[in-house]
Amino acid sequence: MGASLNQTPFLKQPYPYYYRGKSLWVIFIVLFLMSFGFNYFFKPFNVNLSEHKMPYIGISLIHTITAGLVFLLVCFVFLYIQYKIEEWKISNEIIFLLLLFLCIGIGQFLIRDLIYDNPNNWSWKYFIEEVRNTFMVGILFVLILVPLNFSRLYYINQKQAGLLSLLQEEHESIGAVFIKTNQKSDDFYLSTSDLVFAKSEGNYVEIYLEEQSTVVRKLVRIPLKDLERQLQDDPYIVKTHRSFLVNTNYIEEISGNAQGYKLRLKHCPDPVSVSRNMIPSFERHLQRRI
16 A cells, blocks of 8 residues: 555645636636736835836736736646646646746736836846746745645545545446457456456556455556446446546545545555546445445
């Protein structure tokens, strides 16, 4: 068994990847309003009115719009390259935010000619100043919000995982299912009562089967979505992650962390993840079993 969450260093602990879908736009709106309010009402840095080409409210708005557009651009790039999104940790979150601050600082430097009448706009002095100011404000928010959000999610998921553990009851499976693979000669019968879990490996699936109180691995040439479709009649096999199918009869323990749940399965040394976007369907699945 891998190290428990409490033994895992803080920076290596799982953390949700928020920067996609509905949550991305919620974050964008919240940050937009916070950034504009912070700039306009608090005036956190030196303000030289003689250099302004427009009223200060307009300058605050342009700074905020620039930061918002850079934020969306960086998020879309990460979505496009899919950089460790499904294995996001606190360390990834911090690196992402630092990169975001750097890009926003560069963006704020590039718009200086639009809002400031200063012959030295395109100087290293103001480049460093814009990047520094962005980091100062951004890191302040990170130091406050990331630990608070981590603690909130960890507490919620731990509590819910404890409740889900109480729902665990073992049931009989539907028996043997004929599985059609990408190679007809490799087609086989799968006893769903022996299936512990399945893990996607590209165009293959690693199927882990119980055999005399141990788990054996079988490599099959079939996409996980095809295997899931062929096992859909078994109510005790559920997708917990884009890479995992789990037989809930083999769940021994459910624990929570900031990103979702971790499942400890019989005879398996390593935990299996329930990703954040799979939590609702996983919870409904367990509740239907009662």
